[in-house]
Amino acid sequence: MAANYDSPIPRKNKLSLQLDPKKFEKATDEEKRQQDVMAESTTFFKDGMRRLMRNPLAIISIVILILLLLMIIFAPMVVPYSYEEIISVEGKRDRGAANLKPFEYSEMEQQYMQKYGVKIFPHIMGTDELCRDYFIRVVYGTRVSFLVGIFAALMVLIIGVIYGSISGYAGGKVDMVMMRIVDIIYSLPDTLIIILLSIVLKETIDFSNVPVVGKLGSNMVSMFIVFGLLYWVGMARLVRGQILTIKENEYVLAARSMGASGGRIIRQHILPNCLSVIIITTAQEIPSAIFTESYLSFIGLGVQLPMPSLGSLANAARSGMQSYPWKLVFPSVMIILIVLAFNLLGDALRDAFDPKLKQ
Amino acid sequence: MAKYIIKRIIMAIITIFLVCFITFFAMNAVPGGPFNSEKAKSQAVMDVLNKRYGLDQPVGVQFINYMKNIMHGDFGVSLTTGRDISDTISTRFAVSAKIGLMAVVVALILGIVLGAIAALNRNKWPDHVIIFFVTLFTAMPSFVAGSFLLLVFCIQLGWVPVWSTSSPNYVLPVIALSLSPMAYITRLTKTSMLDVLGQDYIRTAKAKGVHRAKIIFVHALRNALIPVITYVGPLTAQILTGSLVVENIFTIGGLGSAFVDSITKRDYTLIMGVTIFLAVIMVIANLISDLLYKVVDPRIRLD
Numbered sequence: 001m002a003a004n005y006d007s008p009i010p011r012k013n014k015l016s017l018q019l020d021p022k023k024f025e026k027a028t029d030e031e032k033r034q035q036d037v038m039a040e041s042t043t044f045f046k047d048g049m050r051r052l053m054r055n056p057l058a059i060i061s062i063v064i065l066i067l068l069l070l071m072i073i074f075a076p077m078v079v080p081y082s083y084e085e086i087i088s089v090e091g092k093r094d095r096g097a098a099n100l101k102p103f104e105y106s107e108m109e110q111q112y113m114q115k116y117g118v119k120i121f122p123h124i125m126g127t128d129e130l131c132r133d134y135f136i137r138v139v140y141g142t143r144v145s146f147l148v149g150i151f152a153a154l155m156v157l158i159i160g161v162i163y164g165s166i167s168g169y170a171g172g173k174v175d176m177v178m179m180r181i182v183d184i185i186y187s188l189p190d191t192l193i194i195i196l197l198s199i200v201l202k203e204t205i206d207f208s209n210v211p212v213v214g215k216l217g218s219n220m221v222s223m224f225i226v227f228g229l230l231y232w233v234g235m236a237r238l239v240r241g242q243i244l245t246i247k248e249n250e251y252v253l254a255a256r257s258m259g260a261s262g263g264r265i266i267r268q269h270i271l272p273n274c275l276s277v278i279i280i281t282t283a284q285e286i287p288s289a290i291f292t293e294s295y296l297s298f299i300g301l302g303v304q305l306p307m308p309s310l311g312s313l314a315n316a317a318r319s320g321m322q323s324y325p326w327k328l329v330f331p332s333v334m335i336i337l338i339v340l341a342f343n344l345l346g347d348a349l350r351d352a353f354d355p356k357l358k359q
Numbered sequence: 360m361a362k363y364i365i366k367r368i369i370m371a372i373i374t375i376f377l378v379c380f381i382t383f384f385a386m387n388a389v390p391g392g393p394f395n396s397e398k399a400k401s402q403a404v405m406d407v408l409n410k411r412y413g414l415d416q417p418v419g420v421q422f423i424n425y426m427k428n429i430m431h432g433d434f435g436v437s438l439t440t441g442r443d444i445s446d447t448i449s450t451r452f453a454v455s456a457k458i459g460l461m462a463v464v465v466a467l468i469l470g471i472v473l474g475a476i477a478a479l480n481r482n483k484w485p486d487h488v489i490i491f492f493v494t495l496f497t498a499m500p501s502f503v504a505g506s507f508l509l510l511v512f513c514i515q516l517g518w519v520p521v522w523s524t525s526s527p528n529y530v531l532p533v534i535a536l537s538l539s540p541m542a543y544i545t546r547l548t549k550t551s552m553l554d555v556l557g558q559d560y561i562r563t564a565k566a567k568g569v570h571r572a573k574i575i576f577v578h579a580l581r582n583a584l585i586p587v588i589t590y591v592g593p594l595t596a597q598i599l600t601g602s603l604v605v606e607n608i609f610t611i612g613g614l615g616s617a618f619v620d621s622i623t624k625r626d627y628t629l630i631m632g633v634t635i636f637l638a639v640i641m642v643i644a645n646l647i648s649d650l651l652y653k654v655v656d657p658r659i660r661l662d
Binding site: 183184187188189191192193195196197199200203204287291294295298299300301311314315317318321322325328332335336339340343344 | 370371373374377378381382385386388389494495497498499500502503506507509510514515596600603604607608619622623625627630631634637638641642645
């Protein structure tokens with residue numbers, strides 16, 4: 001190594017630490033990149049999603065929900081039965097097709113299959129007491145559950161966020177009056193009020209002529225009205241609390257001093273900052289709405305017959321529970337699966353997006 | 360403190376009044392009166408009946424009269440049986456209260472014990488097992504739990520006889536009612552226990568050489584139970600609404616099944632009476648648990 005110290009450039013001083021540039025070579029681009037240990041800059045949303053995707057429970061629940069969604073979208077296209085169709089063979093009503101076991105065929109169907117040598121689409125979950133294919137009824141029940149959950153969550157989201165942000169941003173007397181209203185609604189016993197109002201609305205308003213709603217029945221409409229009236233208060237409280245702290249920040253003051261309107265400040269500066277709370281609460285609202293719907297359907301206040309719902313299917317199955325237990329098991333397991341998946345997803349979202357829980 | 364209590368009591372009264380108001384006017388909006396039956400009555404008979412029961416007066420006056428009667432415990436008469444509703448409520452509620460109380464006790468004891476075990480064995484197998492079942496139970500509506508219990512233990516295995524008034528067996532209905540509140544209490548106890556165990560005074564107690572059992576029961580659990588107290592109100596609500604279907608499933612003649620029956624039979628006065636009665640109980644339970652919370656934890660600001 002010592003030989004290398006003989007440099008062509010003479011040193012001014014033997015003890016000088018002067019470096020010889022020739023002994024250095026330029027780093028290649030690849031070598032430069034190796035030194036670059038900076039992480040890619042992420043947005044809040046990407047960061048949360050990354051943490052969410054690392055949670056195995058979140059992945060499992062997302063997979064379950066996607067599978068269920070695919071099922072409720074495509075199953076009605078694949079299965080040749082409809083939810084209100086009574087099974088018939090060659091145009092004749094098949095009276096022997098009631099309460100079939102899963103994958104079982106009735107006598108008439110077996111004869112038909114032997115005669116023509118064709119396969120009839122199997123009854124994956126058997127049939128119900130009125131000779132209707134049970135699988136497609138469970139699928140439609142799941143559809144109702146998903147619809148109710150998502151619509152209710154959307155309503156809670158919209159009303160709660162608007163109400164909460166106005167109350168929080170306005171402050172003072174407006175805030176006090178708005179929050180007293182929330183306090184009172186909060187302490188109303190929601191299940192009882194829902195039951196009461198759904199009875200009343202069913203008797204007083206006729207929805208049967210309205211296209212989609214008519215099929216779901218007036219109970220559904222009243223359920224949504226009640227969700228819209230009662231369930232948003234939790235969201236409104238949370239959003240208000242967030243806004244009260246966020247609006248004290250300097251950037252809000254800066255925006256206001258530049259002449260931004262109240263609406264713009266709320267939309268552009270405040271709401272994006274309480275996004276995590278809003279996402280988490282919305283996700284947790286879905287299972288509770290599904291719960292309420294199945295509960296009401298179980299006591300006969302849910303969707304309009306013959307439209308099935310998981311709750312009403314479970315209720316109908318109770319009478320023949322001893323002989324046909326699977327009719328109770330299928331809708332019940334479906335409810336548990338949906339609510340479980342949404343619950344786990346909600347918890348995972350909370351862990352991923354709540355900055356206060358970051359470690 | 361006194362100011363806060365008064366404020367809360369006023370709020371509770373407003374809420375109860377609002378419930379009465381909503382129920383009364385909601386029921387009046389339903390077409391058909393109490394005397395509409397299959398047999399048509401002449402207009403004269405209807406007029407006499409309406410006058411006798413004060414139904415000829417404007418709705419506002421009727422509401423005031425109804426409120427006066429409720430204050431005296433008179434909820435009117437049932438449309439289907441013609442029996443006094445306050446009688447029905449009091450006899451039926453005796454049954455419901457018994458089951459409900461048992462369910463509350465079971466849920467509280469099991470929930471607290473399981474929650475404490477899960478917290479003390481954090482990330483070990485008892486914790487995982489408990490949290491697994493807790494997650495499952497929170498996703499299970501009470502009617503599913505009730506139906507399954509009935510199916511498995513009553514019908515398939517035959518271990519428990521079917522409920523009847525002569526041989527009441529409370530085991531299954533109480534389990535069905537207490538499962539989901541128990542799951543919630545377990546979660547609540549676990550999180551607050553973990554929080555308390557990380558506090559400085561627990562470390563101080565350990566450093567002083569206090570016995571582990573004493574630390575757990577005297578220092579940790581007592582403080583960890585504070586959030587559980589706030590849950591007493593919602594717990595009552597959950598058990599009351601849960602009993603609406605559980606009683607129906609197990610054919611127990613309690614208030615819950617009376618309510619579900621009254622819904623299917625459209626017995627409006629009974630629906631109204633039970634709704635108001637249950638709502639009052641829930642509001643009072645919430646009020647008590649909120650006040651207790653402030654008494655137990657002096658750090659809570661009163662406002």
